[in-house]
Amino acid sequence: MLSRRPTPRRAQAGVLLLEVLIALLIFSLGVLGLVGLQASAVKQSGQAKYRADATLLANDLIGQMWISNRTFESLSVDFTSTGAGGAKYNAWKARVNAALPGSGDAPPVVALARIQPLPAIVAGVQQAGTQLPTTRVTITMRWKAPGEAAGEPAHNFVLVNEIR
Template sequence: MNGRAKLPQGQSGVMLLEALIAILIFSLGILSLVALQATAIQLTGDAKYRTDATLLANRLIGQMWVSNDLTAFATGGDAYDAWLADVAGPEGLPGVVAASDGVTSTLPTVTVDAAGVVEITLFWRTPEMATDLAGHRHIIVSQIARNP
């Protein structure tokens, strides 16, 4: 015999198989990270829209506090129309539209009762949402009372 040990015939190709399995596991990990990143971006966008809705509603409540006529801020009033331009504008919420054929309205509503309780409901639709859905909704209720 010559001193060299022979490799067993059943072991050929094992290293290649291990490498392929390692590449598969690595690829699944990378795909999971990409999916996680996409979900994080979507959730960040949703949080931004909720924050914008809160800021728009709080701005309207602030205007109501300094106004003498709360009914002008109710849906259809002059002050409501001016505020609506901000809500539906480029700096406002996405997908705020009036109802039309096959499109559900996402215009905000503002109600004021005799006791000064104000309810502001904001709707918005992200670009991925269908136009027949009402979309997301944010409701703020506040009491505006004046000292005599």
């Protein structure tokens, strides 16, 4: 028979403590990773809220344009951001500044352009002389989220729409 030599307990003293410390280190790194992931998720959800607000505000202005007198001249007077801006634009701009942080540094821009309308087509046949006047509206909004460094570029939202 082979005889086994028992290993002295002294040779293994402290191994269990070392295993526990290594397990604790791995667990701690995992917890730190989860905390970092949670912080990133909170930041991203805040940015998503501002993007959703910008979309809502831009679509609200487009809706106001659709229910107003939709001629290019009327839209230019009421909604353009050039000069002092129209009355409806200024009221909308105040709502944008209240909803989007840091948007006062770069006010929203509403640009209007008269575009060549396409000929009207009814039942596959082009109708002569029935072109609808069209205005292209471009709304640009910029904002900076709270806590972002001054050197970081501003967030940007652009909406282009045609109003007939």
